[in-house]
Amino acid sequence: MTSDVNSPYQDLSVIRENLDRGTYSCRELTETLLSRIDLHDSNINAFITLSRDEALAGADAQDALIARGEAGPLTGIPIAHKDIFCTEGVKTSAGSRMLDNFTAPYSATVVERLEAAGCVTLGKTNLDEFAMGSSNENSFYGPVKNPWATSHVPGGSSGGSAAAVAAGFCPVSTGTDTGGSIRQPASMCGVTGIKPTYGRVSRWGMIAFASSLDQAGVFARSARDAAVLLSAMTGADPRDSTCINEPAADLTRELNTQLSGLRVGIPEQYMSDLDSQMSDRMADALREMEQAGATLIDISLPHTRYAVPAYYVIAPAECSTNLSRYDGVRFGYRCEDPADIEDLYKRSRSEAFGDEVKQRILVGTFTLSAGYYDAYYHKAQQIRRLIHQDFDAAFNSVDVIAAPTCPGTAFQLGEKISDNIAMYLQDIYTIPVNLAGLPGLSMPVGQIDDLPVGMQLIGRYLDEARLLGAAHQFQQRTDWHLAQPTLKHTTGASDV
Amino acid sequence: MSDWQIVIGLEIHAQLNTRSKIFSAVSTAFGAEPNTQASLVDLGFPGVLPVTNEAVYEKAVAFGLGVSAQINHRSVFDRKNYFYPDLPKGYQITQLADPIVEHGNVDIELADGSTKTIHITRAHLEEDAGKSLHEDYAGETGVDLNRAGTPLLEIVSEPDLRSAEEASTYARLIHKLLTSLDICDGNMAEGSMRCDANVSVRRYKNHPLGTRTETKNINSFRFLEQAINYEVERQIQVLESGGRVTQETRLYDPDRNETRPMRSKETAMDYRYFPEPDLLPVVIDDSYVEAIRERLPEMPDEKRERFERAFELTTEDAETLSTNRALADYFEQVATASEPRLASNWVRVELLGRVSKDNFDMAQVPIPASELATLINRISDDMISGKIAKTIFEALWNREASSVDAYIEAEGLKQVSDSSDLAPIVTSIIAANPKQAEQYRAGKTKLLGFFVGQVMKETGGRANPKQVNDLVRSELDATG
Amino acid sequence: MAVNKETVLTIATLAHLEMAPDQIDDQIDRMNRILDLVDEMQAVNTDDVEPLATPFDQVQRLRPDVVTESDQRDKLQTVAPRTTDGLYLVPRVVE
Incomplete structure (x- = not known):
């Protein structure tokens, strides 16, 4: 175990031990990470806002708790939040010019709970505008670069949070996942990411994209770290009536459950279109699980190919009305000298929303408009039920489902930005899970051309603990999750 | 006018008299300083979520029982999308396809003493909007969102009403019901109950319905009658001069006693209703409904x-x-x-x-x-x-x-009926009027009233008239 | 289903978004590609399939009728673009 505060890739248990032993203080750790961010983030662009002063003050407060012997599992753990979670007194932009001037007057439940658990917030991470995108190229603050290859995207929409963990800027971070926005960047950045069951984590204070699909989750260096962090975020919230009415869960409880006897479903629809390198990586990972005693079972999820079409009705429809509140009246961007009320609405929204956001608002407005509701929205909700039923049927015979997280590794910046359909199809393996509301996890299981490859584990309703346990057992046998990118920076100084 | 049939349906918006708003824990009290009763949720801040107040359901169900309606065991909130400065989220949360109450009816009493059944299509829950203030802000409009999120029950009648009088009789009956059931404070001056009147006319009874107009936000029974009468006459004039009635939303101006088209509503109205994804369906069972029935006033x-x-x-x-x-x-x-x-x-x-x-x-x-x-x-x-x-x-x-x-x-207003207090007064009055006493005893008994009046005058009206009567008579008889 | 210029302009009006004349053709093209993708749904027979609005067919929990929020106007209006006397200001609206 390293006791060097300068070692950027320490997991939570190592940090915990060092903090509790006094090998280094939370302030020293926080300062070290802030310096590393200062040094490297001009190349990565993972952060929109660094809350340096608040972080250092928070670190001192946590050091005092640790000194008194009152530390819990997350006391003094540095974290970064996707800039879609409201943080009281700190700019909360959603990656949009619309909220570039917005200082949130309240904090999201996720942020409140993690602060109460002792996490120290380093800052707010970059994202696709209002979480709409799969490459992080749709941010008002510029694209995030993949720490493994800065010519490549980190995935999206939680690209900043994934890249921050991959770059060693923080051991854990939060994200949101509407159609794959945690799992896909986790896969592309070589970290572990989990989107829990819809309703497992409160959405209060999480700026909405598509309300029936949005769910908060985490990025970490290991399944174990993810389990510790996610546990602290769960539990019923009176401010979110869609949040499941269960007390906070201990999602670490199955970390030590062996893989032997685990029935792993392999959906043919997720495997058939993979290229040979991706197929090989999946096969290697599955063989590893099999060798650990898991049983592989072929399953079918027959409506998979209709998930992306249904998603591109439901998500834009919900977003088109969720984003109506941005009208230049009560908060956010307001155009200069509006001639009349219509001019205020039209110019404020047109000047402040980016192209992809406008695109989706238009699509959603169209599919909900008079005469089209049945053909689009209603139909998509029916498809949604069929996809849900596919999973229900599959889980009669398997405990978890294993599949690729995305069709390939990180692609190059600019490669797909002009082809919206190609971009949308990046989420073909993650979207069905959101439509069904199930938990999904992505973990690194190999590399292709020095870029990480992720595998997705999909679980039953509220079965996150089993997913995390299976991933942890896999990580006990492999070291793909320990792989680190080499950061280069423009000043030519050596890596720290 | 006699060959025209008038067809009216009313949409009555009743503010429910809950303590807190429908989707936020903010006071609904009337008259607070602008925007001091407007929370994150009411203002539609990024990241907020609505949470429904259970009292609005109890009140809506009570109303449904009061109008013998069907109570839907599963009801769903929808979003109604349009932009307006007093609608912070750009949509109103309401109930379209699955309202809480459907198919009710009430009997109104007509002028000739007969009764008529008015059918209630539905009553659904929704949130009120804020208020736009158009005066005094140098060409700008001020927006006060205190009222945004106040719970409303929208009660929609069938087009069963045939005159302004019937419409106002029906509206009064609903008002009476709402206040008796303790659902709404009924204060129309404060906007607690507002009516929208859908009015059309047709030449013969069995012709298809004419094009209707909707006159919004009428806040008194008198204005309701006036607005409908104005609208009926206007439509008949339009039709009789060969024109066509435009389907539109109008406002009643009580100062000029006329209706005029609203200019502010979006030209291409398309509300794009869909189920509110932030609120799951509300499911109630028979025992819930029965418990409310038992508590009904x-x-x-x-x-x-x-x-x-x-x-x-x-x-x-x-x-x-x-x-x-x-x-x-x-x-x-x-x-x-x-x-x-x-x-x-x-x-x-x-x-x-x-x-x-x-x-x-x-x-x-x-x-x-x-x-x-x-x-x-x-x-x-x-x-x-x-x-x-x-x-x-x-x-x-x-x-x-x-x-x-x-x-x-x-x-000292106590009536004097004690004989010992009154007797000396009676005695002295008789003594002071010997001539009248003489005439009385001679058989002119009508003079009794004269003596009683004198005693009442003496006592400043406080004497018990019956007592005085008895005393005067016995005194005159005895001394005679 | 494909959209044309007129439809796109109507939608833009409903959504309160401006559409520069030189963007319209590109916009129509992008939207139609999305609608082509979406139309793949039509291949599925969904007769008698109950729509699923939120993932788990759960029912709503309601909250008690209590007032717990107090006045936060000053704090909430610090992020407002334009206010006076506690009111949000917008260009004049004619009813």
């Missing part, structure tokens, strides 16, 4: 019948006293603590007279029911005369008195 008709029976009132008087819940409660308190028929007279004539003269609300009446009962009891037990009672009532109303008994005592 007495309906106005039931109350009227009970007043007739228990207090031996005429139907007409009982009707007057049972219409308004606050009035009925007040009367009942007075009537149970005093002689009921006297109580009925006092409440209907004196109290309601003053209420309407001073344009008061029942809630502002300055005389507690217990004091009015005391006042009536002092008449019944001959302590004061009816005439004196009226002066005490005035004193109470003007807050010059707070206790009837203390006031009688302090002002």
